[in-house]
Amino acid sequence: MxxxxxxxxxxxxxxxxxxxxxxxxxxxxxxxxxxxxxxxxxxxxxxxxxxxxxxxxxxxxxxxxxxxxxxxxxxxxxxxxxxxxxxxxxxxxxxxxxxxxxxxxxxxxKVQMHAIQTSGNCIRNTTTDQYAGAAFDELEDPRPWCELIRQWSTMHPEFTYLPRKFKMAVTGASSDRAAVAVHDIGLRIRRDDQGELGFEVMVGGGLGRTPMVGKTICEFLPKEDLLSYLEAILRVYNQFGRRDNKFKARVKILVHEIGAETFANLVEKEWEHIRDGALQVSSEEIDSLRSYFAPPAFEKLPSLSAEFAEKVGSDQEFAYWVQNNVREHKQQGYAIANISLKPIGGIPGDISHVQMDALADMADKFSFGEIRSTHEQNLVLAHVKRSDLYALWQGLKEQGLATPNSGLITDLIACPGLDYCALANSRSIPLAQRISERFGELDRQHDIGKIQIKISGCINACTHHHVGHIGILGVDKKGQEFYQITLGGRADEHAKIGKILGAGFSTDEIVDAVETVINTYLSLRENSEETFLDAYNRVGDTPFKEALYGAR
Structure with missing residues (x-):
């Protein structure tokens, strides 16, 4: 790193x-x-x-x-x-x-950490795939490019006071785990017809009070042009972005108001002046950055481990954790281990100092001392020998970090909400805890299958509720906390904004309403393999509306 x-x-x-x-x-x-x-x-x-x-x-x-x-x-x-x-x-x-x-x-x-540009109207932390450098479906590790963007954007004098905050994400895999389509700029590494790698550039994604999916303004950008093209985009935004109304100041509003084609033309015009200048990325420069992200010293291991297979077969609790929390690694004999920060009834994303110290020791022992944080408020050890998974799981279990719910209904995302945040309209944490407890039984979670619930305490959408399979937005209704439900959102390579079902539900009603949605899905799905999203896309929202509002 x-x-x-x-x-x-x-x-x-x-x-x-x-x-x-x-x-x-x-x-x-x-x-x-x-x-x-x-x-x-x-x-x-x-x-x-x-x-x-x-x-x-x-x-x-x-x-x-x-x-x-x-x-x-x-x-x-x-x-x-x-x-x-x-x-x-x-x-x-x-x-x-x-x-x-x-x-x-x-x-x-002292450990090369800071808080610069984590708030304010500037370019925020550039994010990426939590499995970068380990994912089997990856064209190229995107982290060197993220680091290049970090160096270019940190305290950039021209972009320190933008019309509004600005967020970027980069993915190098076919499966988008970085939600690039709902960022101000989303970059997807792809191949052109000649097999060369470059970037698809999307602009104008974002959530909040006006959720939008980004528009592609450049199908293929050569790698050496990345910084100059980003600079051109930011210059256009800095010049034409609205500063009279903070609710209309994001670049997504500019792209929407003038159109993606016009915006792209403005970028191209600006780009002409700087394309061949000092911002060109040399192969030597990116190779130098790549050296920091070179693969660790992997051992040559068999694809199958008899010891691992025996433990999966003899310990059902471990088998559940492997089934839900372990992902395929591109290096034979290794695996990606997802560490859930969502114990049943717990606070999503929280981790104690004792757990942090213990996990640091486990990272040193099992994953080359490296940890990843995810968009789902979890952690990842990206390079674990399959033969070490059982020992890792035992260590995680001892620390309360072995909840086997990655991607399941209790792996929900929630903001701090009204318990902490001055902007919030409602509490998110207690609701997350209640939903987690309602669906905590593991067999039931497996029956429901892969699903994402995202809870935001206000319209700022810090937890991306608009792109949750089930999104929950806290709203204020005459001084009372209510919760609005959206269905069908997704943040992957098929990004889509969820659809609002109808009127909100009170604090006392909302957990039952979520259960009604889940039970409606279970009654409608064609078989146990049909996911919530697939079933919703097949039948539409009418059955869910009828189930939720028919008796109200």
Whole structure:
């Protein structure tokens, strides 16, 4: 994985010193909260309902055991003993004291971590496939390109004050696990007719109050042109994006209002001036970045392990975990292990400092010291010998991290909601816990099959409820918490915005409403192999509406 050079470290260290001075001036009263607000946001510090929150960047979701131990240290010494992983592959600390945040950032800088550009109207953390470099369906590891984008975009003087926040994602696989179509810019590595690798470029995706799927404005972009083309897109957005209304300031609104073709023409016109300049990516430069993401020292192993097969056959609990949480690896004899942060009745995405320390040890022992964070608020050990899976599972089980529900109904996604967030209309965490408990029985989860439930406490859609198979949006109705249901969304290579079914449900009604949706699906599916999405696309929303609203 990438390691800071002297320039990176100097930049982060200087930012820590700068922010320490800004915090001291705020605490002394020299700066008002209004004056301090843009400064703290540039350093990932939010003011929530009860306390400040610090969002720490995990570039493209890849970090190491040393960094995880430092997260544990921060949680233990500055917070309430836990961290929260987000859908942007970052980690948040919900209870730091403002006076301590410069010290936290200084401690994080020692392990090459920071909070720069995790908030504010700038280019945010570029995300990617959590299985990058391990996925069997991958054309190319996208992380070197994400790192290139990170270096180009960090504190870019022209794009520090954009009309609104700006998010990018890159995927290198045929299965889109990075949700590229619902980003401001989505990049998909693909081959042209001559077999050369380049990028399909999508612009104008995004969720929030106006959910949209991105439009392809370039079918195939040569690799060497990536940065100049991105720069042209950002220049067009910076020039024409609306600044008079923050609700209409995202690039998706610009693309929608002028049309994708017109937007693409503006980009091409801007691109002409910079295409052959200093932003051209040389093969030497990208090869240098690739060297940081070279495959680890894999051993030559047989595809089948007799010991592994024996454990699967003799231990049903382990077999369930393998069935749900283990994915195919491109290297023979290895596997990808998904670590669920969704224990039944737990808080999605939360992990304690004790669990972090233990998982860091397991990463060192079983996965070359590397960990990944996911868009689903889970973690991944990407390079585990199949013969080590049983020992890994035992260690995870001891720490409460072996819940075998990856991709199942209890692997739901939820934002902090009204328990923490000043923007929220409703509580998300208690609802997630209740749904998890309602469907917690494992045989029932298996009967239901693969399904995604995503819960957002407000229209900002931090958990991407619009693209959940079942999306739940908390709304305020005359001072009461209600929940609106959408069906049929998806964030993969066939991205689609879910459809609102009808009126919302009260706190007391919503879990029963979700169960009604599930029972309707089970009664309609043609066989046990037909997934929720396939059944919904076949029958439409009418049966679900009738089941939910027929008796109301």
């Amino acid at each position: 990438y390691k800071y050079d002297d320039y990176d470290q100097q930049l982060v260290d200087e930012r820590v010193a700068q922010f320490r001075d800004q915090v001291n001036r705020r605490l002394s009263g020299e700066l008002s909260e209004e004056e301090f607000r843009p400064l703290r946001l540039m350093n990932g510090v939010y003011l929530q309902l009860h306390a400040y929150m610090l969002r720490v960047a995990i570039p493209y979701g890849t970090f190491n055991s040393t960094q995880l131990r430092q997260f544990a240290y921060v949680a233990r010494n500055y917070d309430k003993g836990y961290g929260h992983f987000t859908t942007r592959q970052n980690i948040q600390f919900n209870w730091p004291k403002l006076v301590d945040i410069p010290d936290i950032l200084n401690d994080l800088s």
